Amino acid sequence: MVQTPPKHVAIIGAGLAGMCLAIELNKRSIQSTIYELRNPTHLTAGALMLSPNAIRVMEDIGLYERVKDKGYLFESIAFKDAEEKTTGVYYLGHEKLYGYQCLRLHRQVLLEELKAIIQEINVPIVYGKKFSSIVSETSEGVTFRFDDDTTATADMVIGADGIYSTVRQYIAPGTTANFSGLLALTCALQKKDVRFPRIEGEDGYHLPVAINGKPGQFVMAPQSSDGEELLAGTQIPYPEQDRAGWARLAADKDKLLSLMRKDYERWPDTVKSALDSVPKETMFDWPFYTMPKLHSWISTAGRVVILGDAAHAVPPAAGQGASQAFEDAYTLAILLEGISEKVGLQEALSFWNSKRQERVDGVVKLTLKINNMRLPQEEREKLAEEDISLSDERGQLAWLYGANIGKDFLDWIEEKTQN
Ligand SMILES: Cc1cc2nc3c(=O)[nH]c(=O)nc-3n(C[C@H](O)[C@H](O)[C@H](O)COP(=O)(O)OP(=O)(O)OC[C@H]3O[C@@H](n4cnc5c(N)ncnc54)[C@H](O)[C@@H]3O)c2cc1C
Incomplete structure (x- = not known):
């Protein structure tokens, strides 16, 4: 059978991966329909950090131009000890080294702009449609079902349906996400309300900052374009809850605040002032x-x-969840376009999967190290230096932030096509 790129792909989920994939496929003349369980007016809270590897994909789909003035651009985060002395500076973005700075942006802004691009290129999003199962799959295509019992067909189904994915149950039945035992507690506060100390030998107070105090790590990072609104937060060990329990906790703002203030007396003064001014x-x-x-x-x-x-x-500490989702979408579109007589679908997907897994493995390793750095002092002291520190040597993360991630795939297709 002569192989060709799929003509019509069904994408489950209008999140970051799903919408980015639809745009990348459209650029390559592959049609898609997105099915999303939520309704179009659903609002999402919080902000995301987008590192240079994500921004490279965002630039490719015309998203970066639309959002770069709506978030906060920066290059590095400072690590400080409990006495507020800077112990290291870690580059999360750098124009010269990695091509871009790092961008912190409200998630809703990102989703709205992605939706706007999707509308402009006329990719349909069907809202209020919850994927429930695959009915049949052959070498020609897939029939699948929604929870309202209707069905649809497509040449391929791509599950971009997030951590609690239903599509995953078809590929890896029974696999579920595991609770790490850690709960992040965050808030948005105003920079003017925090008492930043003047530090001898330092030129102003470096933001974003991660303060390694006795109870653990406290992070503050600007997230509005003028830098005045800060994300502030820490993480604590917490017992797993069922879905209703997590929902109750999320709604109980007093409890969340008291958990965040639990070790108030043990934090340095800067953190105390932040904890005093949490809206x-x-x-x-x-x-x-x-x-x-x-x-x-x-x-x-x-x-x-x-x-x-x-x-x-992936665990969240390296801020790579969205970035890896963008990379997945970009590279999958490259490969699907390359399907031909000489580049079979299954062989191409298996190459894609192994290359993508390699990168995700690298992110997981990096995340473990960053998580160690967030432990309380007494826990950090039990670990080897290399497990709790990132060197401040610039460019150490070129493999992650600077990589030309499409190249491996384009080279592979070219090599196959020439043989
Ligand atoms: C508080 C928070 C902060 C974060 N901060 C960062 C950060 O700073 N940097 C970073 O890189 N990452 C961050 N992440 C992680 C990042 O948000 C995720 O990795 C990223 O959103 C994954 O994108 P996705 O498209 O795969 O999934 P999602 O964004 O979860 O999208 C999945 C979509 O699928 C839909 N869906 C689910 N099930 C179905 C179904 N059965 N049928 C139809 N539709 C369905 C959902 O409604 C949703 O719209 C953060 C996550 C959280 C929760």
């Missing part, structure tokens, strides 16, 4: 769930694929 209504909690490494992101017949959080929800 309670901005309190937000985020239990860290991660996915065990999957054997495969692809069904046996190669017509159902998962990506983004559905395939590999």
